[in-house]
Amino acid sequence: MTLGDVREHKGKHRAEIALGLASNIKTVQDVTGFSHGQIDAYFLAGVDGNVRGRLDYAVFKGNPYIQMIEVTPQFRRKGLARRMVEELAKEYGYENIRWGMLTEDGVKLKQKLDRDLGAS
Numbered sequence: 001m002t003l004g005d006v007r008e009h010k011g012k013h014r015a016e017i018a019l020g021l022a023s024n025i026k027t028v029q030d031v032t033g034f035s036h037g038q039i040d041a042y043f044l045a046g047v048d049g050n051v052r053g054r055l056d057y058a059v060f061k062g063n064p065y066i067q068m069i070e071v072t073p074q075f076r077r078k079g080l081a082r083r084m085v086e087e088l089a090k091e092y093g094y095e096n097i098r099w100g101m102l103t104e105d106g107v108k109l110k111q112k113l114d115r116d117l118g119a120s
Helices: 003-019 080-092 104-117
Strands: 025-035 038-047 050-060 063-071
Touching: 038 080, 050 080, 063 080, 080 104
Parallel strands: none
Antiparallel strands: 025 038, 038 050, 050 063
């Protein structure tokens, strides 16, 4: 991905934010940096216009590396983390996602997604 692609990508997602999405839960993505072939980016998950979750990741050599997933306590176990990972998988394929260190909840999420999305 070139710097031009990154800029085009950012513009696309800003347009999605401005237009809004139909569902109650929406995700938006933005790129925060581009250095030495690595793209740093994130997804936000919102409910009724309020940010309730964030997934930070980096893309290196075409593979996304999840760095952190965080969901506010009152919105955990409501599908927000799953939705953000699924959005990442739409772009890169679930089988290409690399998971970093996992908390106990992270292990449960990954195991469920592995089963549901057919990855090993």
